Amino acid sequence: MAGTSAKRLKQEMPMPLLLTNDDIAPLLDPLAVINILDQTYSAFALGTGVTAPRLDLQASKNNAGEAYQLGIAAGLSGRYGALRIKSDMTYRREVAGRPRKEKYCVEPGTYCGLILLFSLENGELLAILHDGLIQKMRVGADSALGARYLAREDAAVLGILGAGGMARTHIDTITMIRPIEQVRIYSPTEANREALAVYGRARGLDTKAVESPEAAFDGADIISACTNAVGPVIHGPHLAPGMHITSIGGTLDTHASARVDVALRLGNATAPTEMPDWRFEEECMSFVPDVGKSEAGGTRRFADVPLSRLIMLRELLNAPKRGRCTPEQITFSERGNIHGVQFAGVAGLIYERALAQGLGTPMGSETFLQNIRN
Template identity: 45%
Template sequence: MADAVRALEESYRDLADGVGICRPRIDLSLPVDDTRVYRWGTMEGSSARSGYVAIRMKSDVLRETGPPGLRTQEKYCVRPGRFCGLVLLLDARTGEPVALLNDGLLQHLRVGADSAIGVRFGARADARVLGLLGSGGMARSHVEAFLAVRPLERVQVYSPTRRHRERFAAEMRERHGLEVVAVDEPEQAQHGADIVAGCTDTVGDVVFGHHLRPGTHVTCVGGRPDARARDRFDVWLRLGSASAPASAPGWATEDEYVTYRARPDAPVWRHHHDRGGHRPPQHARLVRLDAALAGHDRARDDEEQVTFSERGNIQGAQFHAVAAVVYERAKERGLGHEIPRDWLLQDIRE
């Protein structure tokens, strides 16, 4: 995890310096039936310093289930419990494809590392208590990532299924030697927390402003902060924005997702919420990570501010950085299955 945090910070510096480039995530969405949609999502990025290029590809069938306020998004490929996400890594110095990686572990690593960078710059230096909303794989990676930047002592975790949150608490106690408490209500997870992290597959609000105390840092990679939480954010830390195309600078966007829909009038879209882009409230002071990295701005001016961090739309810049670390380590250790280069090359000019 420490390597992932370091790789992302380097990638973000490359973006700020104009050495790195990436585009926002682009989704193609098609109706499957009255309740399900298919989504093909891609994001890509590169750095002239590292010499690697990567594209991450996701193939998901999606369905939203549950009552308002508790609605979740289910996804699968082929059948429930199976998923298809791939990262193709290429060497920009030769053009050669060098690795094809499943994205599951990389996804958890890069999202956790991303949130940890937000904590490094936005949380109080004495932050010790984490309020965690969610108990799945993403929650596990966040505990590990936050420990890389803050000496946590206590974790308060809530998820709707008691068995899941209690199992998570026991696992984190054993793995990290922390005090980890499974709580029965989401507000109990936030009570007294210095850092609050939403790590769920909930579609709606998961972080509630009336439970946030002064000095809290918030990050939310599943669900969203409610309106009162947004009203309480004093500082909004954005980790980066995708590069603008040199040939069409007007295409620049700060939206996290760019979505194309087939049959946009199909009834199924009424059952699927647009995720849209994060927009800071007008009263919050917007801080960009490149300014913080350069020492030109700070994400926290005092101990009472409530801060929030979000990645922006630079997912493409994350995957080439983390995939390159994995590829180089795998080569060193002789791991993986080698595919003959000739399978991927041809002698017909495109």
């Protein structure tokens, strides 16, 4: 964190800042994001910070089979509070015979996601950030952080299912914390997997686009599911001893979940004061007006590993030997539903870097303050 220097720069600059994806791009250092999330999650695990679970509010489907969804994540961490809002039209389409989740705002190809960053010192709105690039990097950093804690130290082969922006940031982040030499990419869309292979080779990695999921698993030390597929994409028979698994899109089937020896969850949402024994572990809490959530909404759970094999980050920090014990173990990691502190940590980092480099568009606090008590 920039600390005192950030405070001094803030006093010299009108607030809040508007930070677009163009402003954010040069500020997103993969290792810095991994490290700030490590700090943020560790502090949260030890009792510092507050986060609600992600909330999805979904309207009934329209005549085109699309459902409007308002996604909300909020949390407090360190000196910052963050509110992330996302406005999507969600729907499904078929790709290579499998259902895929899709979304847009206004029209296909455009999206609306914003992070509001607040000061915990005086409540001031400090910044409004586009969430596009942050979204991809934060998710890649989560997987890298799980690999930092559980993947074998000598992990050298990364297998990826999917070839979009999330898959790209998995290359950017996981290569920061393990000596990855080879990357194997499968996507049902040949052009996408070939394009990502070019991206990997440009970074000095032996990267190949492969023609089946099985080929991506073959010889992999770390396997990352980064698809928008609905349902299982990681199957038990494809796993091999020593693998580490991450999944941010698509799920583990029952056999794969059963083969996991150690699973790490980085955190669970804070229990409400009125319900101290409340425990909610699914990825998001959904509110719908009718029979159920659209199939194109957020994934509720990526794996169903037996509780006896699950360890929370808090427990791992207190007893590191409860993590990977042998090179042969199959391990799995997931963030859990602590999106709020995640956004506070990453948005705070980006905000401080923007101040230090003079990036962003000042908007003036008077635009966002009123003299009528609300």
